[in-house]
Every structure is written in structure tokens, then in C-alpha cells.
Amino acid sequence: MITLPPQHIVPIPVNQMEKTTLGKLSRARLTTLFKQGGLAKHIDRAEELLSEARGATFIALSTDSEKAIASIYAGIFNLAESDISASDNFFELGGTSIDVIRLKREAEAHFNLPEISVIQIIKHPIVSSLANYVDALLNKDGTQQEYDPIVPLQLTGNKTPIFFVHPGIGEVLIFVNLAKYFQNERPFYAFRARGFEPGQPMFASMDEMVSCYAAAVKRTQPAGPYAIAGYSYGGVVAFEVAKRLEAMGDEVKFMGLVNIPPHIAGRMHEIDQTAGMLHLSYFLGLISKSDADDLHPTLKSLPPQEQLDFVLNAAPPERLVELQLTKAKLDHWDAIARSLIECGKEYVPSGSVSLLDVFYAIPLHGSKSDWLNNQLKPWAGFSRSEPTYTDVPGHHDTLMNFDNVPQFQKIFRSRLEARGL
Structure with a gap:
């Protein structure tokens, strides 16, 4: 459900999960039973239970905008429109980064709007919330929203939130697939560079960017301990944010650097x-x-x-x-x-943080061993304890795609847990 939603989920009693003589699950037998209707009673019972559960929290659609948004959700997720609640969350239904683009396109066409910001869709994933945002656009409420670098990609869970800094392209959609793995575990916030929305100036210096991001972390999570990470270019930004937090007397219990060396100016x-x-x-x-x-x-x-x-x-x-x-x-x-x-271009790393966890994949150029030994291990000079260096699957640019993110998230979460988070 976290990557590509399956067509059917059928709960079956354990005693009916037939195994082969080697003790393995007989997938062929289950597939045959499913196709021949042998699992029909389990499917009916599951639908009955799901209907009861959804009925307890179901909120009926009340406005034309909610009904239109619900219709688009239903089309994307192959559901009946009547099954969509006003409280349904786009990402909890299984929405991916590509689905966000489809939602944007279909909503713009339906409401005859020239632009619905992707970032606003991410910030308003619940049917009723997105409908209210669309209504504001239709009513020509042109109020310029103040820039907030933090985009909440998922808000459930009670563990320490993770803040992830964007790569060099500045956007956060690349983290949508990763964030889903933290549902009901810990909130996942991503930083989005300034300048995407009309009238926003772009950052003029590393110091300006770091100051903006550190302040945003404190607004979102007033007290530590903190967990900060950065992918590619975002790694050095995250390092500087962690330094700022520690300088303010806060505890940073996790500082993750994903495939980025400390010295980037030459590159x-x-x-x-x-x-x-x-x-x-x-x-x-x-x-x-x-x-x-x-x-x-x-x-x-x-x-x-x-x-x-x-x-x-x-x-x-x-x-x-x-x-x-x-x-x-x-x-x-x-x-x-x-x-x-x-x-x-003028960034020169200095100072240190209390700890570092470095994750390395196949670099854009050169060998993995050279990348680790000559480019990444110099991070040891910027940590007050010995950094960890963890191999992760994929190339530099494919870490967060469907093929690699399932394994990456396991490794990443294990390091969070190792740090007591």
C-alpha cells in the first residue's frame, strides 16, 4: 500500500494459508482460489468490517467543491465516489508524487483554474481542506501567503519528527514516497527552497537559507531533541541548521547526510x-x-x-x-x-556537531569506494564523535525512487532508532 496500491487485499484465517511440503506459502493455490471465487466469503466479511469502520468516521460531502474533489480522488484510486469521506487524506489513500500531478491537472480542468499549486495540494491533502483552498482561489482571494519553507508530508505518530532538506533542485516531491513509511510513527517535514511561488525572492546566500530553515524548525518544533537530515546538496544545509540549533542550546540527536561530502564549493x-x-x-x-x-x-x-x-x-x-x-x-x-x-559556491564547512550519520550510494561520477574514502570520510573532522557510514542501495539520483526507497527507509529508520529516536 505504501508504493503501488494492490487491487485487492483479502484477509484469510491462518489455518487456510496453505503451505507446500517445503513450508512455503502456496501462492499459486491462493491465486487459483481467488480467481475461482473460493475466497468470496472472506472478501465479503472484510468489506463488511471495513464498511463498519469507515462508517464510524465517515463525514459526508457537503459542498460542490468537496464532491468534485472526491470524484477526482475516486478516479485516481479506483474507488466509488460514495466511498470517499470529506476527511479522507490523499496520501493515506495511497497517493504518490505522480498522483499529485494528476490531481492538480484534473482539478485545474474541473474548476477552470489556471494554476493550483502542487505545494498547496501537499499542504491540503484532506478532501475538505483542499476544497476550501480551491474555493478561496475561485473567490479570487489573492492574499499572498507568507513563505514557510517547511512542507508537512505526513503528520501522524508520536516519535521525534524528522526534518529533511531538499536536494539541489529545491523541491520536496522527491520525498513523498519516503514520507509514507513514517505514517503513525513520526511526523515527516521537508524543506522547500524559496522562489517557487509568484513574488518570492530566491535565496541570496547560504547563511540566509540556513537562518530561515533553523527558525522554521523552532517554530514547528519549539524544543528538542531534533532529527535533521539532508539529501545531496541539502546535506550541507542540514549540517548548518543542526549547528545553529546546537548553538542555541538545543539537542540534535540525529544528523543524517545522504550522499554529500562536506566540501562542495569546488563542485x-x-x-x-x-x-x-x-x-x-x-x-x-x-x-x-x-x-x-x-x-x-x-x-x-x-x-x-x-x-x-x-x-x-x-x-x-x-x-x-x-x-x-x-x-x-x-x-x-x-x-x-x-x-x-x-x-x-562560497561554502566552506567549519565547526562541528555532536554526531553524524552518513549514508552513501553510487555517486554521479567515480567509484563508490573512492567516493566513500576520499569524499565522505572527511566528515569526521566536523563531528565531535565518530560518524557512522552506511551503504544504501541505488545511485545518487535514484535513492528515493520506487525501487530503492523501500530498502533505504529501513536502513534510515534503523539509524534513527540506534540514536534513541
């Missing part, structure tokens, strides 16, 4: 405008990694707008539809990513 200087745009395009699934590497010499001689045209023409049309990506939007996203690169 930031190597990324020219063309390389940055190609890296963003690769991260968004518009081109392959080999294309990102091979196209650089060719595109570097073209004006920036022609580079964008080239990438958009080369991108799979269905991917552009999924992301609702236009030339103007890609150009703006590229500008945000470049602003983050500029913030990192």
Missing part, C-alpha cells in the same frame, strides 16, 4: 549554466544520465532558451504532461536551482 564552481540545466532535466526524468553528460558540449554553444527547447523536444511527452512542465516553468525551476548553486 558548485564546476557546474556552469548548461550543466546545471541538464542536471535538473535528468533529475526530473526528461533525459537520461548519459544524455546529460553527452549533450553538454553541444548545448553549451547555444543560447539558454534554445537549450531549453532542445531538452523539451527530447523529453518524453508523457513525462511533460505528468509534470505539467512548460518552457517557462522549466526555465524558472532552473533559475531556482542555479540560485542554490550560487549559494554553495
Whole structure:
């Protein structure tokens, strides 16, 4: 249910879970029983119990906007509209990052709105809440909301919250799949870079970004202990946020660095405008990694707008539809990513935090052993205790995808638990 929702879930008494002579579950036998209707009584009983449970918390849809939103939810999750409650949460129903884009697209079409912000959909995943937000847009309530870098991706659970800083592309959708694994365990907050919404200035320095994020952590969780992490570029930002919190006298019990070395300035200087745009395009699934590497010499001689045209023409049309990506939007996203690169060009790590947990995957360039020994292990100079170094599956850019996130979350959560969280 956390990755791709199954078509059916059928509870079966243990004594009917037939096993082979080797003691393994007879999946073939169960599949045959299901297809032939042999599990019908269990399915009926499960539906009866689910109906009773949902009836206890079910809130009827009361406005046209709620009914429209519910209809879209029902279509995405293959449910009857009558089964959707006004209190249903998009992500708890099984919504993925791609489903968010579909919801955005269908809601904009239904309500005839030019734009429903993805981030507002993430912040308003409950049917009634999203309907109220849409109503505000329809009523032309153009009040500019104050920038808040923190996006709550899930809020259930009583354990210490985790705060995760965005990678160099600045967005948080990449964490949607990971956040689901923390449901009913601990809240999961992600940082989103400034500049995506109209009228928002981009960050001008690392210090400005870190000050903004540290203050947001304190607003969200006034007292420690804290758990902070950062993916790729976000790792050094998270490190600086943790330093700020400790300087204020707070306890940081977990500081996670996902595939990022302490010294990034040299790499930031190597990324020219063309390389940055190609890296963003690769991260968004518009081109392959080999294309990102091979196209650089060719595109570097073209004006920036022609580079964008080239990438958009080369991108799979269905991917552009999924992301609702236009030339103007890609150009703006590229500008945000470049602003983050500029913030990192003068970054020199200093000081230390009480502890560090470093997670490493296959790097963008070079071998994994060289990456670990020569690039990541220097983090030891910035921790007052010996850091841990943990191998995680996948490449640098595929850590959070459907194939790798199930294993990554297990490893990540085990380190949180090892730190007493």
C-alpha cells in the first residue's frame, strides 16, 4: 500500500494459508482460489468490517467543491465516489508524487483554474481542506501567503519528527514516497527552497537559507531533541541548521547526510549554466544520465532558451504532461536551482556537531569506494564523535525512487532508532 496500491487485499484465517511440503506459502493455490471465487466469503466479511469502520468516521460531502474533489480522488484510486469521506487524506489513500500531478491537472480542468499549486495540494491533502483552498482561489482571494519553507508530508505518530532538506533542485516531491513509511510513527517535514511561488525572492546566500530553515524548525518544533537530515546538496544545509540549533542550546540527536561530502564549493564552481540545466532535466526524468553528460558540449554553444527547447523536444511527452512542465516553468525551476548553486559556491564547512550519520550510494561520477574514502570520510573532522557510514542501495539520483526507497527507509529508520529516536 505504501508504493503501488494492490487491487485487492483479502484477509484469510491462518489455518487456510496453505503451505507446500517445503513450508512455503502456496501462492499459486491462493491465486487459483481467488480467481475461482473460493475466497468470496472472506472478501465479503472484510468489506463488511471495513464498511463498519469507515462508517464510524465517515463525514459526508457537503459542498460542490468537496464532491468534485472526491470524484477526482475516486478516479485516481479506483474507488466509488460514495466511498470517499470529506476527511479522507490523499496520501493515506495511497497517493504518490505522480498522483499529485494528476490531481492538480484534473482539478485545474474541473474548476477552470489556471494554476493550483502542487505545494498547496501537499499542504491540503484532506478532501475538505483542499476544497476550501480551491474555493478561496475561485473567490479570487489573492492574499499572498507568507513563505514557510517547511512542507508537512505526513503528520501522524508520536516519535521525534524528522526534518529533511531538499536536494539541489529545491523541491520536496522527491520525498513523498519516503514520507509514507513514517505514517503513525513520526511526523515527516521537508524543506522547500524559496522562489517557487509568484513574488518570492530566491535565496541570496547560504547563511540566509540556513537562518530561515533553523527558525522554521523552532517554530514547528519549539524544543528538542531534533532529527535533521539532508539529501545531496541539502546535506550541507542540514549540517548548518543542526549547528545553529546546537548553538542555541538545543539537542540534535540525529544528523543524517545522504550522499554529500562536506566540501562542495569546488563542485558548485564546476557546474556552469548548461550543466546545471541538464542536471535538473535528468533529475526530473526528461533525459537520461548519459544524455546529460553527452549533450553538454553541444548545448553549451547555444543560447539558454534554445537549450531549453532542445531538452523539451527530447523529453518524453508523457513525462511533460505528468509534470505539467512548460518552457517557462522549466526555465524558472532552473533559475531556482542555479540560485542554490550560487549559494554553495562560497561554502566552506567549519565547526562541528555532536554526531553524524552518513549514508552513501553510487555517486554521479567515480567509484563508490573512492567516493566513500576520499569524499565522505572527511566528515569526521566536523563531528565531535565518530560518524557512522552506511551503504544504501541505488545511485545518487535514484535513492528515493520506487525501487530503492523501500530498502533505504529501513536502513534510515534503523539509524534513527540506534540514536534513541
